[in-house]
Amino acid sequence: MKPDLDAFWMPFTASRHFKKAPRMLVKASGMYYWDDKGRQILDGVAGLWCVNAGHNRPKVVAAIQAQAAEMDFAPPFQMAHPLAFELADKVAKLAPAGMNKVFFTNSGSESVETALKMAIAYHRARGEGQRTRLIGRERGYHGVNFGGISVGGISGNRKMFGSLLTGVDHIRHTHDLARNAYSQGQPEHGAEFADELERVIALHDASTIAAVIVEPIAGSTGVLIPPKGYLNRLREICDKHGILLIFDEVITGFGRTGTPFAATTFGVTPDLMTLAKGLTGGSVPMGAVLAKQAIHDVFMTGPEHLIEFAHGYTYSSHPLACAAGLATLETYADEGLLTRAAQLQSYFGEALHSLKGLPNVIDIRNFGLVGGVELTPLAGEPTKRALGVFLDCWDKGVMLRYTGDILAVSPPLIIEREQIDRIVDTLRGAIQRAA
Ligand SMILES: Cc1ncc(COP(=O)(O)O)c(C=O)c1O
Numbered sequence: 001m002k003p004d005l006d007a008f009w010m011p012f013t014a015s016r017h018f019k020k021a022p023r024m025l026v027k028a029s030g031m032y033y034w035d036d037k038g039r040q041i042l043d044g045v046a047g048l049w050c051v052n053a054g055h056n057r058p059k060v061v062a063a064i065q066a067q068a069a070e071m072d073f074a075p076p077f078q079m080a081h082p083l084a085f086e087l088a089d090k091v092a093k094l095a096p097a098g099m100n101k102v103f104f105t106n107s108g109s110e111s112v113e114t115a116l117k118m119a120i121a122y123h124r125a126r127g128e129g130q131r132t133r134l135i136g137r138e139r140g141y142h143g144v145n146f147g148g149i150s151v152g153g154i155s156g157n158r159k160m161f162g163s164l165l166t167g168v169d170h171i172r173h174t175h176d177l178a179r180n181a182y183s184q185g186q187p188e189h190g191a192e193f194a195d196e197l198e199r200v201i202a203l204h205d206a207s208t209i210a211a212v213i214v215e216p217i218a219g220s221t222g223v224l225i226p227p228k229g230y231l232n233r234l235r236e237i238c239d240k241h242g243i244l245l246i247f248d249e250v251i252t253g254f255g256r257t258g259t260p261f262a263a264t265t266f267g268v269t270p271d272l273m274t275l276a277k278g279l280t281g282g283s284v285p286m287g288a289v290l291a292k293q294a295i296h297d298v299f300m301t302g303p304e305h306l307i308e309f310a311h312g313y314t315y316s317s318h319p320l321a322c323a324a325g326l327a328t329l330e331t332y333a334d335e336g337l338l339t340r341a342a343q344l345q346s347y348f349g350e351a352l353h354s355l356k357g358l359p360n361v362i363d364i365r366n367f368g369l370v371g372g373v374e375l376t377p378l379a380g381e382p383t384k385r386a387l388g389v390f391l392d393c394w395d396k397g398v399m400l401r402y403t404g405d406i407l408a409v410s411p412p413l414i415i416e417r418e419q420i421d422r423i424v425d426t427l428r429g430a431i432q433r434a435a
Contacts, residue, residue: 023394028055031412031419033399044393044400044423046412049219049251050277053331054414060283060327067323076104076316084317087325091279091288094260094329094338096269101296103309104317105287108250108276109143112213114289115272116147117311119211119244125298128242131210132167135200135243139173141220142213142248142274151213154221169204171196171212175224177374181363182356183225184349190227194234206241211272216262219251222406223372225365231268244271244295250287254278255332255413257368258342265368271295281328286321337413341368347417351424352409358428359435360385370410373427375434377405385434392430398423 005019024036031054033041046052053060067083074081088102103118105111116134123131136142136151143149149158150165153173158164172193180187201209216231218224238245247270252262255278259265263273272295276287299308315321332338349366355373356364363374378385386402393400400423401408409423 030054030056031415039397041394042398042419042422044398044409044411046410047282048277048401049256049410050282052254052256052278052413053281053328053335053337054412057281057328057331059331059334060281060324063323063327064284064320067319071319074319076314076318077312080317081319081322083319083322083326087317087322087329088288090326090329091275091290095273095290096261096263098292098294099263099269099273099290100293101291103289103291103312104321105276105289106285106313106315106318106321107143107287108248108274109145109148109287110313111250111274111276111287111289112142112148112151112248113145114311115246115248115274116151116211116213118272118289118291118295118309119246121309121311122244122295122298123210125301128207130208131243133204133209134165134168135197135209135212136168136170137173137214137218138170139175139218139221139224140170140213140215140248141218142215143250167208169200171200173218173221173224174227174230175222176227177363180227180365182353183365184353185345185367186225187227187365191229191233193227194230194237197234197237201237201241201243206243209241209243211244211246212238213246213248215248215250216252216266216268217257217367217370219370219408219410220403222374222403223365223367223370223408223410225367226266231266235268235270238271246270246272246274248274250274250276251370251410254281255338255341255368256370256410258339258345260338279328280321280324281331283328284318284321284324285315286318286325332413335414340413344369344415344417344420348420351420354424355428355431358431361431369413369415371408373407373409373431375405375407375431388434389427389430392433393426396426396429398426400427 025033026036027034092100138153140153142152150168174193179189253275257265273290280286352371360376365372386405390402
């Protein structure tokens, strides 16, 4: 029976356009979806950057089924269940040294809100309560809650929603087509973009700033890879001024860059790290914030019977999510998936860069198993050319994502070389037809 499409107010969707020609997914396994017409669709974006181990993996399915039968829910405030501790321990063991405290949430957006609140509360707890300012970056995406859109740098996500958080500023983005187009891996130019942080600090005074938040690789605004030396410089400037550095690893976490986290890949350790998506491979909603021990310990003062951090969600560390997370981490370990992107990176990069020279292609960039292909916008109709390419690929049985006029590729980490070829060949045909 076909559902009535009227009632569902769809998230981040051109819904009137969609409802005229719905793209309805009904089944998934491994690298593939099936739609309601029975077509098999190759998943080129890991669902929504999250299905890192592939779809419906047996251990994950079994763990969720078993947990649902055993215990549906346990309150996370003043109570707990063992899987939450087990999962926190496993996540901490994957993290850069010293980032060993894990706070569970249900999404990337909630992880971002949690990290921003942790940063402000941390400074207050150590007697610097005037440090409340937050610094984000243009073209940053940090989810859709008020903190996240305030530090985020996408005007389309901000302009509808009033004055947002006060005390927020932004540094410039790192995209530099003139100098870095067609870079493979980290671009050569642009470490100096980090110096803009010094300008913003001078304007507000360091003593008012709590934290800087950036995505190590900006995913949602078109796969912007950090220039060589850029993240190190951000780290140095934050250290110099006593400002916390938050990495939003909601997309880059869990193997996307060739190690468990981009912090490890790029050799820069933040103070707080936001996670979601790959934590459960998208199977059950879950997010987390990783914090350095030293940050956590600042909260652990005062009478022991009092709550130290007044924050949390009814579904923080939900039993189904914990079971799914543990089975997902086990699947990553069994199959070496958290380092597989490093092995496939050059094949994937070469394949994507073979699209250079096609009509309207103005940049191709890649790192690990994430890539972006940027097109010249149609005159006066931004995003329409990329939408056309996206729809064409969908018709040919390959699911990608577009953002602005950039096509993004970020497949499950189980992808094989022939499947990379199929994605790139499909994209090639679609770009040619869109000319
Ligand atoms: C870097 C980053 N942060 C936060 C989020 C928000 O995550 P969610 O949609 O789970 O709230 C996303 C989602 O794509 C993201 O890419």
